[in-house]
Amino acid sequence: MKLYNMNLSNFATKSRIAIYDKGLNIEIAAIPGNNLKSPEYLKLNPLGKTPALDADGMIIAESEIINEYLEDKFPSPPLLPKTAEGRARVRSFTRFHDLYLEPPLRALFGQLNPKSRDEKAVNERLTEFNQRLDQLEAMLSPNGFAAGAEFTLADCALAPTMFFATNMLPGFGAKPALEGRPKLEAWWAHVQTRLSVKKALAEMGEGLAAMMKR
Numbered sequence: 599m600k601l602y603n604m605n606l607s608n609f610a611t612k613s614r615i616a617i618y619d620k621g622l623n624i625e626i627a628a629i630p631g632n633n634l635k636s637p638e639y640l641k642l643n644p645l646g647k648t649p650a651l652d653a654d655g656m657i658i659a660e661s662e663i664i665n666e667y668l669e670d671k672f673p674s675p676p677l678l679p680k681t682a683e684g685r686a687r688v689r690s691f692t693r694f695h696d697l698y699l700e701p702p703l704r705a706l707f708g709q710l711n712p713k714s715r716d717e718k719a720v721n722e723r724l725t726e727f728n729q730r731l732d733q734l735e736a737m738l739s740p741n742g743f744a745a746g747a748e749f750t751l752a753d754c755a756l757a758p759t760m761f762f763a764t765n766m767l768p769g770f771g772a773k774p775a776l777e778g779r780p781k782l783e784a785w786w787a788h789v790q791t792r793l794s795v796k797k798a799l800a801e802m803g804e805g806l807a808a809m810m811k812r
């Protein structure tokens with residue numbers, strides 16, 4: 599199997615964390631043509647997004663579908679609880695991440711340059727993102743990882759986006775993401791001790807440093 603990856607992508611990092619945590623022998627591959635819209639990559643993944651998994655010939659797109667597939671295919675060690683209720687709890691985080699938390703942060707990527715920044719749009723997105731962080735604070739378990747004492751797909755989804763949040767918000771002069779959010783602060787410190795997260799976030803950091811250089 600092969601994961602079509604970009605280290606700086608929070609969605610690809612979400613799937614790399616699951617792969618590393620399960621200790622899977624999956625090749626982490628560059629995007630064919632080094633471009634998400636190259637004809638050779640679009641042929642594999644018409645969405646032109648990263649990540650995509652080549653599961654021995656079947657291409658699976660969308661990070662959460664990839665992670666759920668990996669869980670189905672390689673259930674041990676598990677990244678989902680055994681009970682239906684536990685699974686629903688984890689999935690409420692992954693869905694919250696994809697639908698509500700990440701989009702306002704993503705909308706800020708195009709506003710990084712202070713010279714061309716649309717201040718009104720930035721303020722709107724920051725307000726929305728802060729509301730989402732408050733909702734996350736309310737949802738987080740006080741027991742170590744996002745959904746409880748066990749590391750799960752919820753942590754895989756949230757950690758890469760929080761990497762961006764903690765690195766990006768100061769650049770907008772915004773209130774730091776962890777300030778006034780004690781559960782989020784405790785979770786963020788704890789999740790970074792997980793070796794799979796440590797490795798994947800270090801790779802994101804390398805990707806960020808390379809982008810800043812450019």
Ligand SMILES: N[C@@H](CCC(=O)N[C@@H](CS)C(=O)NCC(=O)O)C(=O)O
Pocket residue numbers: 606607608609610634646647648649659660661662
């Ligand atoms: N919902 C998708 C989002 C993937 C995504 O947007 N990836 C970004 C990189 S972080 C990308 O490929 N962007 C290029 C584009 O949208 O054209 C997933 O969960 O995999």
